[in-house]
Amino acid sequence: MNTMSTNIQSGIDYASISRKNRSWDIIFASLGIVVLFIAISTLLALFLDLAIRGAPQWTNPDFYTSFPSRKPLEAGILSAWVGTIMVMLVTAIVAVPLGVAAGLYMEEYADKNWFTDVIEINVSNLAGVPSIVYGLLALGLFVQTFGMGETVLVAGLVLALMILPIVIVSTRESIRAIPIELREAAYGLGANQWQTMAMYMLPAAKPGIITGAIVGLSRAIGETAPIITIGALSYIAFLPPSPIGGDFPFISFEWLNSGFTVMPIQMFGWVSRPQADFQITAAAAGAVLIVMTLAMNGLAIYIRYRARKS
Amino acid sequence: MSTDQTSTIQISQSAHQGGQAGKPSETREHWYLEPDGALRARVSNLKFWYADGTQAIDDVSMPLVDKKVTALIGPSGCGKSTFLRCFNRMHDLYQGVKYSGSINLLPEDENLIDLDANIVRMRVGMVFQKPNPFPKSIYENVIAGLKIRGIRKREVLDEIVETSLRQAALWDEVKDRLHQPALSMSGGQQQRLCIARALAVKPEILLLDEPTSALDPIATAKVEDLINELSGNVTVLIVTHNMQQAARISNYTAYMYLGKLIEYNDTNDLFQRPKCQRTEDYITGRFG
Ligand SMILES: Nc1ncnc2c1ncn2[C@@H]1O[C@H](COP(=O)(O)OP(=O)(O)OP(=O)(O)O)[C@@H](O)[C@H]1O
Ligand SMILES: [Mg+2]
Numbered sequence: 001m002n003t004m005s006t007n008i009q010s011g012i013d014y015a016s017i018s019r020k021n022r023s024w025d026i027i028f029a030s031l032g033i034v035v036l037f038i039a040i041s042t043l044l045a046l047f048l049d050l051a052i053r054g055a056p057q058w059t060n061p062d063f064y065t066s067f068p069s070r071k072p073l074e075a076g077i078l079s080a081w082v083g084t085i086m087v088m089l090v091t092a093i094v095a096v097p098l099g100v101a102a103g104l105y106m107e108e109y110a111d112k113n114w115f116t117d118v119i120e121i122n123v124s125n126l127a128g129v130p131s132i133v134y135g136l137l138a139l140g141l142f143v144q145t146f147g148m149g150e151t152v153l154v155a156g157l158v159l160a161l162m163i164l165p166i167v168i169v170s171t172r173e174s175i176r177a178i179p180i181e182l183r184e185a186a187y188g189l190g191a192n193q194w195q196t197m198a199m200y201m202l203p204a205a206k207p208g209i210i211t212g213a214i215v216g217l218s219r220a221i222g223e224t225a226p227i228i229t230i231g232a233l234s235y236i237a238f239l240p241p242s243p244i245g246g247d248f249p250f251i252s253f254e255w256l257n258s259g260f261t262v263m264p265i266q267m268f269g270w271v272s273r274p275q276a277d278f279q280i281t282a283a284a285a286g287a288v289l290i291v292m293t294l295a296m297n298g299l300a301i302y303i304r305y306r307a308r309k310s
Numbered sequence: 311m312s313t314d315q316t317s318t319i320q321i322s323q324s325a326h327q328g329g330q331a332g333k334p335s336e337t338r339e340h341w342y343l344e345p346d347g348a349l350r351a352r353v354s355n356l357k358f359w360y361a362d363g364t365q366a367i368d369d370v371s372m373p374l375v376d377k378k379v380t381a382l383i384g385p386s387g388c389g390k391s392t393f394l395r396c397f398n399r400m401h402d403l404y405q406g407v408k409y410s411g412s413i414n415l416l417p418e419d420e421n422l423i424d425l426d427a428n429i430v431r432m433r434v435g436m437v438f439q440k441p442n443p444f445p446k447s448i449y450e451n452v453i454a455g456l457k458i459r460g461i462r463k464r465e466v467l468d469e470i471v472e473t474s475l476r477q478a479a480l481w482d483e484v485k486d487r488l489h490q491p492a493l494s495m496s497g498g499q500q501q502r503l504c505i506a507r508a509l510a511v512k513p514e515i516l517l518l519d520e521p522t523s524a525l526d527p528i529a530t531a532k533v534e535d536l537i538n539e540l541s542g543n544v545t546v547l548i549v550t551h552n553m554q555q556a557a558r559i560s561n562y563t564a565y566m567y568l569g570k571l572i573e574y575n576d577t578n579d580l581f582q583r584p585k586c587q588r589t590e591d592y593i594t595g596r597f598g
Contacts, residue, residue, distance in 0.1 A: 112405060181442035185504075187403055189455040189511065190432035199457070200444060 047290050054284025063284060067237040068266065072277030077285050079236040080266035083152070084221060084292070086240055086255060087262055090156020091163065091220050096213045098160070099167025103209075104197060107172045127165035134162045135229025143230055150231040152240055153256040158226045163216030170212020174205040207307030214300035218293045224264040234269025236261040263289045341585035342372065342574045345562065349416045350376040350515060350545040351397075356413060358389075358396055361406030366392040368569040369411070374515070376416075379537060379546040381560035381577065383553060385592065389569040390549040391439075394517050397547065398434040399427040415514075432459065435513030439520040441500035443492035443507070448484050451492045451503055455511035470510050477539070478506035479532050498529025505536065509544075516540065518548040522555065534559050553593055557581050565589045 057063045057073070066076025106123075110116045138158035142148045178201060186196040202209075240258030261269075263285060270282035351374040358367035366389045374380055382390045392401075399422070401407045413422040422430055435455075443451045452471045453461075461467065471488065475481040480502045484495070492503055501521060508516060518537070522530040537559045540546055550556050556563050556577065563580045565573045565588070573580060573589040584590040 179442075181438060181440055182444065184400060184403070184438065185442040185444065186454075188398060188400065188431060188436040188438070189458055189507070190428065191458045192428050195458055199454075204445065 047287065050283045050287040050290065054280055054282075054287050057281050057284035058287055068235050068261075068269075072270075072273070072275050072281050075270070075278070075281050077263065077266055077288065079239060080261050080263045080285065081288070081292075082239050083236070083260035084262040086152050086243075086260065087155045087159065087227075088217055088221060090153060090256070091159040092213065092217055094157060094160035095163050095167050095216065096209075099164050099213070099216075100171050100202075100209055102164070103168040103171025104175065104202070106168070107175045108193070108197060108201070123165050123168050127169065130225075131162055131223050132225040132229055134158050135226030137161070138226060138230050149257070150233075150259060151257045152260045154230055155227050155232060155260065155262070156256075158230060159220040159223060162223065162226060163220050166216035166219070167209075167213055170215070171205065171209050174208025174212070175201060177208065178204045207303055210303050211300045214296050214303075218296040218300075221293055221296065222264055222289060224268055227262060227265055228268070232261055232265050233259065234261055234265050263292070338586050339588075340570075340572060341589075342571070343562070343576060343579075345373055345375050345576075347378060348376040349373050351416060351422070352414045353411070354414065355411035356393075356396065357410045358392055358401070359408040360392075360401075361404060366569050367396065370566075370569075370571045371411075372564055372571055372574050374545060374547060375562055377542055377545055378561040379541045379548060379559055380562045380564065381556035382547065382549045382564050382566060383551075383556050383592075384566035384572075386551075388566045390566055391519050392569075393566065394436075394519050394547060394549050397422065397515060397517055398436050399423075399430045400436070402427040432511070433513065434515045434517060435508035435511060436517040437501070437504050437508050437519070437521050439523055441497055441504050441524065443495075443500050443503050445491070445493055447489045448492050448495070448503060449488040452506050452510050454507055459511065474506040474510040475503075477509050477536070478502040479536055480506055496529075498525045498532070501525055501529070502533060502536070505533070509540075513544065515545045515547065518546065520549050520551060523551065530555075553581070565592060567592070 051058070062074075063076045064081065065078055066074060067079050068077075069075040102123075106116065106120065135158060138154060138161070142154045142157060143150060148154050182200060182204060183196065186200040191199065236259060238259075240255035240260055241252060243252060243255050267282050267285040267289065270278045270285065353370055353372045353374070356367055356370045357365065359365050368389075370393060382393065384390055395401055396409065397413060401409075409423050411423075414420065415422055422434075444454060446454075449471055452474050453467045456467060456470060472481060472485075475484060480499060483499060484503075492500060495503065501524070505518075505521070522533050525533065534555065537546060537548065541559075541561065548556075548560065560577045563575060563577045564571055565580065565584075565586075567588055573584060573586045575585065579585075580589065581593055584593060590596075
């Protein structure tokens, strides 16, 4: 083997090149594993710490069905998790259609000129704006100017604004990743732009868009700063009115204008209490919040995996 | 490729044997046949520029005979695909391109360059070099063009699916799995599916850009048979790199070089008695 590789093309020693390349592979792979291990073990340590400290609370079913209370070990997260789900619902309903429409427009419809370039740079920059700035915007615009109060709707809107850039960027990227052949096949058959988008491009981009939306929502679910800024309370001993049921037409939008709390605020409220037992409650709430976030990311991974398989 | 070479040499030998009258003259730059049959389109002084200013088509004039197969040959980069894609205005999907001249559809006498691109693509079908079925079922692929045109009646669709797949010599292979994903088929089957998809909407002109370049010899033979059958029913314009293929399936052949049309002729004449030196150099493999 060695004589062959040195003789056929004299002067090139394939064996040594191959050995050198292999050693680079090994160095890079080990480095990667170390970094990965550090990242995962940090997260795991954090989670385990919360889970162990909060165990007396999160293992108790009452924790999920009770309102917050002055007595630490009777306090529950009912209003917090219901609030979180409602706020996320508003965020998703607002951010996903708007973000997808904006991404689609920028990628497919808008002319490419300096004006769209400016918008494009702005959208990318918006993703980096600190979340508290969004909170201040919402406080000034929704709460004070429009007099909307610190409601589910306002919280959902501010989080929607915050994750809009994520949805826009992921929509654009998944549309851009569609092979040009698919687009030309559709247009080539006589499809107009809207048909091409609705029948071929959006379905092909769907897994990427959904992943982006979930990544955005799982960022929103843990946000505290903008929600505190608009003035949400951590002690909410009631649930927003149910969106369904009641009188005809069985759908109500009262809940949008209700006061609320969400998981991170609830947790923040408990952490700042002096009684030591509240730390247990806070840790339990933290563990539940992490599980909610991981579950959403798990869903995103599953969707991507399924899309890749088909 | 090697078999190609030997057979092109055979063509050239026969050209020398039979070609006393048509011996190409060194000075003849262009030669265009005026065909007898009815025309489907006439290209006049067509020029085309890409967004970066590249002029890929330079003053091409050429007839397209109705219900016949016309082959476009020429070395890589000479503008064959660009020319083909002018016919369904595919270039319009990209900003900054420019056309000049005309592609007049006959007998309507409408310049295709001035029509609405969307309407042009409804009338002119295209099959691409790389099979590009939609990531949907075989059935959905065939009816894609019909759905786009708002045809939704089940019986109509079912019937067209069968006739189109039969036309594309694919029916027997897929009739039991019409609802399986198109991407689970072999490359050759996918390409025939794309042809069926294009035929399903009864295009007035069918454009084929090297439709067999990604296929094995058996699949290629099937596609060639299919094109032979289309001749007489549909006006076909096909780009091919394979001169044997052009000789086998086309009635007329156009030889392009550097964005210009060098020779347009009856296929047999072009391969056996080329009128231009450049054409002869190319088909004999002395160049290209
Ligand atoms: N999008 C583009 N932008 C700018 N120039 C282009 C573009 N596409 C093609 N060209 C140029 O136009 C010329 C013709 O290209 P075209 O693809 O039509 O050649 P072709 O004859 O089809 O070649 P091949 O046989 O390799 O497919 C080439 O010089 C090419 O570099
Ligand atoms: Mg080409």
